Amino acid sequence: MTGKVSLDLGNGGKAMRDFIAGRIMPAFKNPLLSPLLDACHLPEGIAFTTDSFVVDPPVFPGGDIGTLAVNGTVNDLVVSGAKPLYLSLGLILEEGLEWSLLDRILKSIRRAAAKAGVRVVTGDTKVVRRGQGDKIFINTSGIGRIVAAPDPARIRPGDAVIVTGPVGDHSLAILTARGDYGFQSSIKSDCAPLNALLPFWRSGVRWMRDVTRGGLATVLTELAEEIPYPILLEEVEVPVSAPVRGASDILGIDPLFLACEGRAVLIAPAAKAGAILKRLRALPVGRKARLAGRIQTEIGRPGELILRTSAGGLRLLEPLTSELLPRIC
Amino acid sequence: MLRPDPYRDKKTIGALLRGVGERRTPCRLMEVCGTHTMTIHRFGLKKMLQDVGVGLVAGPGCPVCITPNDIHEAAIRLVTERENLILAAFGDMTRVPTKIGSLQKSAAAPGSRIQIVYSPADSLLLARRHPDKEVVFFGAGFETTIPGIALTAAQAVEEKLGNYSVLSAFWVIPPPLRAILESGRSRIDGFLYPGHVSAIIGPRAYDFVAKEFRRPGAIAGFEPADILLAVLSILDQIAEGRPRVANEYARVVSPDGNPKARAVLERILEPKDAVWRGLGRIPKSGLAFRPAFAAVDAEKKFGLTLGRETAELPGCRCGDVLKGLIEPPQCRLYGQACTPEQPHGPCMVSPEGACLAFHKYGTPS
Numbered sequence: 211m212t213g214k215v216s217l218d219l220g221n222g223g224k225a226m227r228d229f230i231a232g233r234i235m236p237a238f239k240n241p242l243l244s245p246l247l248d249a250c251h252l253p254e255g256i257a258f259t260t261d262s263f264v265v266d267p268p269v270f271p272g273g274d275i276g277t278l279a280v281n282g283t284v285n286d287l288v289v290s291g292a293k294p295l296y297l298s299l300g301l302i303l304e305e306g307l308e309w310s311l312l313d314r315i316l317k318s319i320r321r322a323a324a325k326a327g328v329r330v331v332t333g334d335t336k337v338v339r340r341g342q343g344d345k346i347f348i349n350t351s352g353i354g355r356i357v358a359a360p361d362p363a364r365i366r367p368g369d370a371v372i373v374t375g376p377v378g379d380h381s382l383a384i385l386t387a388r389g390d391y392g393f394q395s396s397i398k399s400d401c402a403p404l405n406a407l408l409p410f411w412r413s414g415v416r417w418m419r420d421v422t423r424g425g426l427a428t429v430l431t432e433l434a435e436e437i438p439y440p441i442l443l444e445e446v447e448v449p450v451s452a453p454v455r456g457a458s459d460i461l462g463i464d465p466l467f468l469a470c471e472g473r474a475v476l477i478a479p480a481a482k483a484g485a486i487l488k489r490l491r492a493l494p495v496g497r498k499a500r501l502a503g504r505i506q507t508e509i510g511r512p513g514e515l516i517l518r519t520s521a522g523g524l525r526l527l528e529p530l531t532s533e534l535l536p537r538i539c
Numbered sequence: 540m541l542r543p544d545p546y547r548d549k550k551t552i553g554a555l556l557r558g559v560g561e562r563r564t565p566c567r568l569m570e571v572c573g574t575h576t577m578t579i580h581r582f583g584l585k586k587m588l589q590d591v592g593v594g595l596v597a598g599p600g601c602p603v604c605i606t607p608n609d610i611h612e613a614a615i616r617l618v619t620e621r622e623n624l625i626l627a628a629f630g631d632m633t634r635v636p637t638k639i640g641s642l643q644k645s646a647a648a649p650g651s652r653i654q655i656v657y658s659p660a661d662s663l664l665l666a667r668r669h670p671d672k673e674v675v676f677f678g679a680g681f682e683t684t685i686p687g688i689a690l691t692a693a694q695a696v697e698e699k700l701g702n703y704s705v706l707s708a709f710w711v712i713p714p715p716l717r718a719i720l721e722s723g724r725s726r727i728d729g730f731l732y733p734g735h736v737s738a739i740i741g742p743r744a745y746d747f748v749a750k751e752f753r754r755p756g757a758i759a760g761f762e763p764a765d766i767l768l769a770v771l772s773i774l775d776q777i778a779e780g781r782p783r784v785a786n787e788y789a790r791v792v793s794p795d796g797n798p799k800a801r802a803v804l805e806r807i808l809e810p811k812d813a814v815w816r817g818l819g820r821i822p823k824s825g826l827a828f829r830p831a832f833a834a835v836d837a838e839k840k841f842g843l844t845l846g847r848e849t850a851e852l853p854g855c856r857c858g859d860v861l862k863g864l865i866e867p868p869q870c871r872l873y874g875q876a877c878t879p880e881q882p883h884g885p886c887m888v889s890p891e892g893a894c895l896a897f898h899k900y901g902t903p904s
Contacts, residue, residue, distance in 0.1 A: 213644075218880065225880060391657065440903075446549075462890065510903040521763040522549040523583015526901035531879040 222423025223530030257292030272399030276318030292354030378468030402472030546762030572733030573891025741796025817858025
C-alpha cells in the first residue's frame with residue numbers, strides 16, 4: 211500500500227482485510243482481538259463491540275444515521291452470540307448542523323434502542339468547524355451478555371446456508387437517496403435490529419453474520435476461508451426484491467455485493483434447516499428467508515465460494531475489491 | 540429468488556447447450572464485445588461451452604482497453620500541467636495505469652480537477668457552470684457511445700461555449716476485425732458480433748468477414764440465451780459451409796441499423812487511421828472531428844500530438860489479450876502483480892476488460 215488512504219479501505223472487502231492484517235494486527239495483536247469477530251467475547255460472559263457511522267445522506271428512505279447507529283451495533287452483538295444490553299453514544303457534529311435534524315436523529319436513536327431492548331448508558335459530544343466534518347458522524351459501542359459461542363469449526367458438509375431476507379435494499383436506498391444517478395425508486399433500507407435471531411442459537415445454528423458492507427458474497431468468502439470445505443450458493447435462491455434486481459441490472463452492479471442493515475446469513479445442520487426456516491418465516495425480519503446454498507465437498511476446493519448461476523454455470527465469488535458506494539453506513 | 544427469466548434460466552440454457560453439444564463442431568469463436576465477455580463469465584458460460592467443444596476468446600471490444608497509452612497520458616498531462624482545467628471522464632478511464640501514473644492518482648494543477656461523469660451531457664453542464672475554467676471531456680467509445688458524445692460537442696459549438704472540448708478516443712469496430720483476420724496469427728472460426736454497436740452500424744457492416752474471409756458470424760444480445768443462440772447459428776453456418784452474418788438480436792438490431800445515428804456521426808466526424816493498443820495502426824479505424832468542429836477538438840485546441848505507437852508498461856500483455864492471442868491467465872502478471880485493486884494494464888481496470896472478467900468471475904477448480 212503506497213501513499214495515502216483510499217476509499218477502498220472502508221468497503222468491508224479485501225482492502226480493509228489487508229489493512230487489518232497488515233497494520234492493525236501487528237500493532238495490537240492479543241488473544242481477544244485475534245479472532246476478529248463482529249464482537250469480542252470478554253471474560254465473565256461479556257461481549258463488546260464498536261462501530262462508527264458516516265452515512266451520506268444522514269436521512270434516507272427507511273431510516274437515518276440514528277437507527278443505523280443502534281441497529282449496526284446491536285446486530286454485531288447478536289450475530290456474535292450475545293444479547294445486546296448497553297450502548298455508548300459518541301456524536302461528532304459539524305458546526306451549523308440544524309437542530310431539527312439532530313433532534314430527529316436523537317429521537318430515532320431513542321426509538322431504535324427501545325425496540326432493540328438496549329439502553330444508552332454513556333456518551334460524548336464533539337463539534338468540529340464547518341467543513342471539517344459532514345453534518346453528523348456517530349460512534350456506538352455495545353455491551354452484551356454472551357448466550358452462545360459461534361464456532362465455524364462445527365460446520366460440516368451438507369449444512370444449509372440460510373439468508374434471512376432480500377439483500378441489497380440498504381445500499382440501493384442510500385444510492386437513490388443521493389440522486390447521483392438521476393433515478394428514483396421505492397426501495398427502502400432494510401435497517402432493523404436482529405434480536406429475534408438470538409433464540410436460533412439454541413436451535414442448532416452453528417454460525418451467523420449480519421450481511422453488511424461487501425454484501426453476502428464478501429461475508430461468505432470470509433467464511434469459506436475459515437472452513438475446510440467449499441460453499442455453494444444458488445443464485446436463483448438468494449432473495450432479491452424486484453426493484454433491487456432491476457436497479458442493479460441498470461447500474462451494472464451485483465446484489466450479492468450490496469450491503470444490508472437488517473439481514474443475516476445463518477449456517478445450520480441440514481436436518482434442522484427446514485424447522486429453522488419455518489420459524490424464521492414466522493418472524494417479521496425473516497418473512498422472506500431462503501435456503502440459498504450448502505456447505506459441500508463435490509465441487510471446488512476448500513476456501514472457495516462457488517455460485518451456481520441462474521443459467522446453471524458455476525463461477526467463483528471473490529470478496530469485494532473496489533469501492534462500489536462509499537459512506538453507506 | 541429470481542423469477543424464471545427465459546433469457547437466463549437453467550432450463551432454457553440447458554436446452555440450448557444440448558443443441559450446441561449435438562452439433563459436435565469443435566471451434567474457437569471470438570466474442571468481439573466486452574459486455575459479451577462479462578455475460579459469458581458472469582453466468583459461467585465459458586466453461587459450459589468449453590465442455591461441449593466451443594472455445595470462446597475475447598476480442599478488442601472494450602474502449603477503455605484499446606485506447607493506447609499516449610491518449611491516456613495526454614489526458615493526465617492536461618489536468619496536471621494546466622491550471623483551471625476540469626477533466627471530465629467516465630470512472631474507468633481514470634484508473635488506467637500509464638508510465639506517468641493514472642488520472643486517479645495524479646495531482647491536478649492549481650484550480651484544476653478530475654471529475655467523474657456518467658454521461659457526456661454532464662460534462663457540458665460543467666462547462667456552462669464554470670465559464671472561468673476549461674472543461675475537457677475525455678470521451679472514449681465505439682459506434683454506440685460516439686453519437687452521444689458527438690452531439691454533445693456539436694451542442695457546445697452551437698452554444699459557442701468557448702471553454703468546452705472533447706479529447707476523443709473514437710473507435711469503429713469492423714476495421715480491427717479485418718486486421719485480426721489479415722494477421723492470421725490467431726485461429727478464429729467465427730465471430731459473435733456486438734449487439735449495441737450493430738444496432739447502430741447494422742449487420743451489413745460485417746459482410747466482408749463472410750465474403751472475403753469465409754468466416755461465419757452472428758450478432759448477439761447480452762443475455763446467456765442470446766449468446767447461445769448466436770453460437771448455435773455459427774455452428775450451423777460452419778456445418779453448412781455457408782458463412783454469413785446472422786442477426787440473433789433482431790429485437791434490437793434492425794437490418795439497416797440506425798441510419799439517424801450514423802447521419803450524426805457522418806455530419807460531425809470523419810474517418811481517420813488510428814493506433815489501437817495491441818493491434819497497432821489500422822486504416823480508417825478511428826473517427827476525428829471534421830474541420831467545422833475544430834473548436835471542440837481538444838487535440839487541436841491544446842496542440843496535442845497523438846497517434847504515436849506507444850509501448851505497454853513492462854510485462855503487460857493487454858495487447859496480446861486484445862488480439863485474442865492469449866487468455867488473461869497466460870500473462871505472467873495476471874492475479875500477481877496485476878489485480879483489480881492494483882491494475883497493471885487496462886484490461887484489469889474496465890468491467891468490459893477480459894482480465895477483470897476472468898479475475899472477477901473465476902472458474903471453480
